[in-house]
Amino acid sequence: xxxxxxxxxxxxxxxxxxxxxxxxxxxxxxxxxxxxxxxxxxxxxxxxxxxxxxxxxxxxxxxxxxxxxxxxxxxxxxxxxxxxxxxxxxxxxxxxxxxxxxxxxxxxxxxxxxxxxxxxxxxxxxxxxxxxxxxxxxxxxxxxxxxxxxxxxxxxxxxxxxxxxxxxxxxxxxxxxxxxxxxxxxxxxxxxxxxxxxxxxxxxxxxxxxxxxxxxxxxxxxxxxxxxxxxxxxxxxxxxxxxxxxxxxxxxxx
Numbered sequence: 001x002x003x004x005x006x007x008x009x010x011x012x013x014x015x016x017x018x019x020x021x022x023x024x025x026x027x028x029x030x031x032x033x034x035x036x037x038x039x040x041x042x043x044x045x046x047x048x049x050x051x052x053x054x055x056x057x058x059x060x061x062x063x064x065x066x067x068x069x070x071x072x073x074x075x076x077x078x079x080x081x082x083x084x085x086x087x088x089x090x091x092x093x094x095x096x097x098x099x100x101x102x103x104x105x106x107x108x109x110x111x112x113x114x115x116x117x118x119x120x121x122x123x124x125x126x127x128x129x130x131x132x133x134x135x136x137x138x139x140x141x142x143x144x145x146x147x148x149x150x151x152x153x154x155x156x157x158x159x160x161x162x163x164x165x166x167x168x169x170x171x172x173x174x175x176x177x178x179x180x181x182x183x184x185x186x187x188x189x190x191x192x193x194x195x196x197x198x199x200x201x202x203x204x205x206x207x208x209x210x211x212x213x214x215x216x217x218x219x220x221x222x223x224x225x226x227x228x229x230x231x232x233x234x235x236x237x238x239x240x241x242x243x244x245x246x247x248x249x250x251x252x253x254x
Contacts, residue, residue, distance in 0.1 A: 100160045139158065173205075
């Protein structure tokens with residue numbers, strides 16, 4: 001697997017009177033791991049959802065390996081793509097949500113095989129073989145025939161990660177992937193993400209797990225009020241933050 005470079009340039013987003021993202025610019029290198037930290041309401045999840053065009057932005061653009069997501073450019077004007085074209089480009093950006101979002105009427109295996117068959121045109125046999133490999137990779141080889149209701153939260157989230165990987169994305173987004181889990185199940189999901197961090201896929205993770213972010217991320221991004229206040233290595237941001245707001249936030253959570 002190979003990662004893509006993510007370019008976020010001048011991105012702003014409003015919900016009514018609320019400025020959720022305010023002129024956000026960030027370049028995320030291919031194959032890197034970026035952890036986005038900040039209080040609730042700082043714009044972290046909206047930024048994440050903008051990367052795969054689940055949220056339309058009001059200003060600016062986002063590109064993966066130089067290719068716009070959700071738009072085509074004609075001189076200085078951006079035109080939103082048709083839904084089928086957005087879906088085709090979105091294949092390059094996998095997303096793992098807080099609440100798993102598995103189809104309850106499908107087994108773990110079936111949850112993983114549907115997208116590769118529909119989107120990548122794989123045969124069912126090929127898609128199932130790849131899905132079984134992915135289930136083994138996330139430690140669930142024996143749960144292929146289990147339905148979501150028969151799985152713990154941690155197991156459901158690992159199936160969701162396998163499903164996101166099935167489309168072989170260049171970029172994988174995690175939106176608070178452990179926040180809906182019981183504390184004793186958190187580490188089994190974080191261990192899978194740690195393994196992925198060595199795979200070459202670009203990972204962007206919104207998380208409250210500070211110790212995990214310190215261990216696995218190449219870059220820490222701190223957001224507040226829809227802006228990026230600080231970016232740097234874990235060593236720099238956690239030990240010598242430049243911005244007083246970063247220091248105040250870390251003082252509460254460390």
